[in-house]
Amino acid sequence: MSEYINNRTKRQEILKKLIRQLHNGKTVEEVKAEFAALLRDVGATEIAEIEQALIAEGLPETEVKRLCDVHVAVFRESLDTQTRPEMTPGHPLHTFRAENVAAARVLDALQKALDELKATPGQAQLQQARERLQELREYEKHYLRKENILFPFLERHGFTGPSSVMWAIHDDIRAGWKALDELLAAGPGDDPAAFKARLDELFPPLNTAIREMFYKEENILFPTALEKLSEDEWREIRAQEQEIGYCYVEPGRQWPPKAAVAAAAPTPSPTEGLLSLDTGLLTAQEVNLLLKHLPVDVTYVDKDDTVRYFSQTKERIFPRSPAIIGRKVQKCHPPASVHRVQRILDDFREGRRDVAEFWIQMQGKFIHIRYFAVRDDKGEYQGTLEVSQDVTHIRALEGERRLLDEGE
Helix, strand or coil, rough: CHHHCCCCCHHHHHHHHHHHHCCCCCCCCHHHCCCCCCCCHCCHHHHHHHHHHHHHCCCCHHHHHHHHHHHHHHHHHHCCCCCCCCECCCHHHHHHHHHHHHHHHHHHHHHHHHHHHHCCCCCHHHHHHHHHHHHCCCCCCHHHHHHHHHHHHHHCCCCHHHHHHHHHHHHHHHHHHHHHHHHCCCCCCCCCHHHHHHHHHHHHHHHHHHHCCCCHHHHHHHHHHHHCHHHHHHHHHHHHHHHHCCCCCCCCCCCCHHHHHHHCCCCCCCCCCCCCCCCEEHHHHHHHHHHHCCCCCEEEECCCEEEEEEEECCCCCCCCCCHHHEEEEECCCCHHHHHHHHHHHHHHCCCCCEEEEEEECCCCCCEEEEEEEEEECCEEEEEEEEEEEHHHHHHHHHCCCCCCCCCC
C-alpha cells in the first residue's frame, strides 16, 4: 500500500475503491482497518474530488447522499487533524462559519424547548418551541447563499457532484423543518403520548443532519472552496450576498480591503446608440429599467439550457443572484425536481408544448409560475422564459374599478 500513497492518481483510485466498498455493505471499521495508512493524510479537496469522480463514473447522486455521513465517518480522523485557516471578518467563509456557531446555539435552545414541552405539554411550552423553530428556520438564508452563490462559483471549477449532494441534504432538512412545524401547529391534542413519540421521531434526525452539515462545511466544503476560488471570485461572492441576506449575524467590514475593492471596481461605460426593437427604439439603459419595473419576475434560459438573464425587481419572489448567470438551469433547481425541469425543456425543444403553468401557495401568498418556449420567426426553439408573479391581490379583486381612488 505504501508505494501508492504519494501517487495521487493511484491513491484516488484506491480511495474510490474504499467508498465503493462502503456502498457494497462494508462497515466503517472494516474499511478503516484495511486502509488505515492511506486515510491518515486525506485532505478535504481530495475527498470532494473522489465523490465527484464517482458520480461522473455513474454512481447515482442519491446513493452518494444516502451514505454521505458514512463517508465522513471514514475520513473524520484525517479531517480533524487539518488546520483551519483563520478568516478575516467580512470574508464569505467567515460569515458562513459565524452563522453555524449561532445556528448551533439556536438548535440547543430548540432542543431545550422541546424537552420542556414533552415534560409539561402546556400552551406556553408549545409556543416557546414554535418560536425557537421559527428562529431556526431563518438558517434557510445560509443554505440559499450556498446554493445560489457559492455553488455556481465552484461549478466553474468542475466542483458539481458534491454540491448537488449537499443541496439534496438541505432539502431533507427543509422537509424536517416543515414536518416539525406542522406537528407543533397541531399540538398534543387528545393524545400527548403520540405527540411525544412523533417529536422523538422528527427532531433527533433533523438535529443530527444540521450538525453533520456544519462539520461537512467546515472540514470539506470550505477548505475546498478556499483552494479553488480566487480572491476576485470571493469578492464577487461577497458583493452578491446581500441580495439573499444573512441569518443571526452581519458580516464584518475588515474584508475585502478597501484598496482591493477600489482596484476591482469596474468603470462604467456610457451607453450609446439605440436598440432597434420590433415596436420601438430603446437605449440599453431603458431596456434594463423597463425589465426591472415589471410586476413579475422574469428569467431567460437560452437554447443550450444556460441561464442568461433574470430581472432584478423590487420584490423578488424566488432568490436569484448574478452567480447563476452562465450556469446550466438544471443546476439551479434542487436535485429532486430536476427531472421536472428537464421534461419542460425537452417538450419545448421538441415542440410538444409551448407553455407550462403552475401555481403554489407560499408564506400566505398565491404564486403563479409560467414557462414559455421562446421561438424565432421560423418557429425554431431559442430558449425558455420563466415568469413568476404574486397574484394574491389579483385573485382577491371583485367588481369593477374605473377611477383612481382619492389620495392615490
